[in-house]
Amino acid sequence: MNHLLQVKDLSVDFHTAQGTVHAVRGVTWHLDRGETLAILGESGSGKSVSASAIMNLIDCPPGEIVSGEILFEGRDILKMSEDERRDLNGRRIAMIFQDPLSHLNPVYTVGFQIAEMMTAHGTPKSKARERTMELLKRVGIPDYENKIDTYPHQFSGGQRQRLMIAMALAMKPDILIADEPTTALDVTVQAQILELLEELQAETGMGLLLITHDLGVVAEVADRVVVMNKGEIVESGTATQVYKAPVHPYTKKLIAAVPGEGEMAQPVGGEEPILKIEGLSKAYGAFTALDSATLTVLPRETVAIVGESGSGKSTLAKTILRLEDATGGAAFYEGRDLVTMAPAELFDLRREIQMVFQDPTQSLNPRMSVFDIISEAFVIHPEILPKSEWKSKVRELLDHVGLDASHMHRYPHQFSGGQRQRIAIARALALAPRLIICDEAVSALDVSIQAQVIQLLKRLQDELGLSYLFIAHDLPLVRDFAHRVVVMQGGRIVEQGPVREIFENPKEQYTKDLLAASPHPDPEVQAERRKARMQLEKTA
Amino acid sequence: MTDVSPHNAPSEAPAIADAPPAYVQIARMLWRDKLALCAAIFLFIVVLCALFGPMLLEDVATKQNLRGRNAPPFDFSLHWTMWLGGDALGRPLLARIIVAAQNTMMVAAGAVVCAMIIGTGLGLIAGYSNKAGSQVIMRLADVIMSFPSLLLAVIVLYMLEPAVGNLIIVLAITRIPIYLRTCRAEVLEIRERMFVQAAKVMGASTNRIVFRHILPVVFPTLVTIATLDFAFVMLAESSLSFLGIGIQPPEITWGLMVAQGRSYLTTAWWLSFWPGLAIILTTLSLNLLSNWMRTALDPVQRWRLEIARKKK
């Protein structure tokens, strides 16, 4: 049988300074008209490589297509001439990418860039412009007649992805490849973009190849799914099949690691709060980033702050830590106000409150060894520990977070992402704090690594009696971890309560939207949710 | 959820093996780039000449020899110092070039080091202090930048006497803005990085943040610029000497030698050619080394490469 697109036994190597990396080995899959195939994998699984091979985007060298064929309508495109492949690109097979801002040329208008897709394939200019208008209208750009002559930086993240989609669909391609199209977007925007893709697929009957790391996205849109690990396909089947009855151990592990399924935590008993925030505000000129936030954190409690980008959740963390000066309100740590505290007193309190940042790649100084990074706490606060004991303490801390203590003289770039975040946690623990603020501490990590780090944080809470202020955008993650949840939007707290109450009985419309938009990994549950979401949209 | 014990974490990705000490890595990287290696060796020889040349060859280089006046090069029957020929007073050119290396190098090195220290210091202050202080420093840099640097040198040297020390001061002043601007721009970027925020959260003092976290990240960039700048200052010094307002005879620099040979261009081209070639080769080596440093020695770059590879 002839498929629309068929990848057969594809192997690609990358020749790097560290030797040859087998990016994909013997990968085989196919895609038909009107269906959606998802390639699911974590970072480094090689999930994007076959798409790059199809689009002729692999640089050779360092890349090398070792074996295999890619059949488009029965013809091997790897054997085609450069000109023939160029003709396929955009006209028959189009692609959209993860980060639309960097994938749109900043110095040309969006109208030019979309029309260029058509003029490059022979459409006359005036007609291309006409069609660009149509496309902008179709993908839902408001005020498109004027926006057509503006530049990418003048659009929001979700709109930019819509522009990319408009560009990709300009020539009515037979296949659309979407590489992590919603990863950088907020959940509510993600839901809209996925919906748009599905509608457009239904209209045009194109085949959709979706590359993603997110089981929820798979459940939402995919007909079939291919699971990749370390350059190989470990499992394939319909989305429901793979979720309900995974065969390969890796798939099982991946599905098990997806958050949002565990037991929800019981509220922590009533002690005196360790942190009490009252009416905390932060304004930058006329813009209010944080609007009188009020909340408390009890000892041994995890309070999650959930919100989309621009909700003010990171500003909240920064003002508590005095990285930014609050413009109003108070934040009492054991009765002492952090906002008005004198520098000397604040210096002592630094030991009690620590922070774990979002991206461990950037929060660790690349020029300091792990030992230097962790022991810096003792340099700054010399009263904690005599110098002779630093080494043993660092060893103990590394052991505590599950790292090999003998690696303490290595540099951060020699560790993987998850390991780096463990180093960052060890650094925070070095001062023996009582409250740790985690700002999107696991969002940059793969799902399975995420689960491990969350486990680590939970264990440390039990052993050391820590409190967490856990800032996140990922609702399912919070569901398994937090005792209480605070929902923020546009700088304001819209709702807060025990985790069970927020998840099972949300009161505010925004919380309901947020819950409805966050995808569930089970395709059947997700189908239900989608119905509920449509309902919600109609009533709203 | 499966029970993921934290102790199996290191299995998630194999860590890279322990790296050899830094100097071994640098040596290996230099070995891999043969052009940069040649440049480094040549510069090493120049530095040796500058350090020991005058001590060993001062007498030979100043001794006049009427029979060797404008002696052509490549006459290997003569003493080796005459192999590149002799000048208008019969002094051996090779010996003079070796001796002149000291003044040439000293002026350039002195000016670059002074400019780098002052510029970096001011840059750190401008980047990490309040707005007003930073504005004053930046305006000052603007004034220096808008001033034709060669002209400034000419005026100052005319006013003071054209000695090595004064030459260094003048050239240093004209180069300060380069370091100042680069340093400030980098500081403004780095101070917003998360590892600086992390240090602040731990209570690190401003001094510690500047000297332990920011300066080490800025430093390689500055050294790379300094290497390039060394070449620039050398050329500027040569130009001044050539115009007759730099170092005065009987002191010698390469630029001065080119100028002195100018009147014999048609009869004895080698008088100007060899010192000029010495300047070219030295600046070329510095440029090559600076290029190599930019790509190979900057761990931030390597760090970025590392991330890029992970994303694939």
Added chain:
Amino acid sequence: MKTFLRKRAVASAFSLIGLVILVFFLSRLTGDPTDLYLPVDASAEARENFREIHGLNDPLLVQFGRYVWDLAHFDFGMSIRRAEPALDAVLRGFAWTLQLAVITMTLVTVMAIIVGSLAAYRVGGVFDRLATFFSLIGASAPDFWIAIVAIVVFSVGLGWVPTSGTGGWEYWILPIAVLFIRPFGLILQVVRGSMISTLSSAYVKTARAKGLKNRPIIFVHALRNAMLPVITVIGDQAAALLNGAVVVETIFGFPGVGKLMIDSILQRDFTVILAAIMVTAFAIFVMNLLIDILYAVLDPRIRY
């Protein structure tokens, strides 16, 4: 845009005032022109007379005040050496220098962009290596040495072009060729580096996925972005040329503003020095403004 222009003008005015003060007093410190212009055995009366005519007897501050007052009326004073207004001499020299600078920079820019872009397209290829190596040599060569060698080879040896002076187009060839080399080497390297990074950027990947041909990818999508850092370097190099290519002008006997400045310093012709500095500083101010406007034209994200 208007506020930006105003801000820039004010900042530049401050720089210019600082410059005038600095040069005025520095130049007075270089010595008394009387000694230079009158014979050694001139009578005390003649000296006194000379000083009186040129106002050199008044206290420095008074001289400065008078100078600024005249300046406010666009009077740059008379040249001490020549019998003409200082500004006339300077503008005449500046016209020569400006022509030289414009021709040279146009050639440099066009050549560097074309060669640099092609070198960046096949990094590590034969063309790239040759271009890189020769640009490095170009950037390393002292212009006075190149000038001398060029005269020896092309004027004296081969007799193709005149050694120095002014006249027909053949007098322009060597100065332009010599001035071309260093900026070309420097700018070529920046173009190449900038092109390499833009060619590996995400939007170039998009352009390839669109099915665009190589030429529009390089010259439409990559080049405009790559030009942004290049413009700064072009500006710096052009400024250096406008300041007067002192050495090259001296060697080739080219009557530009650079040669004029050096001559005036050696002759202690203060009015000419000051006028020359202000004219070139103004020219550089205008050029920097053009560069900033060019930035905004090329990159829509920049709004002043």
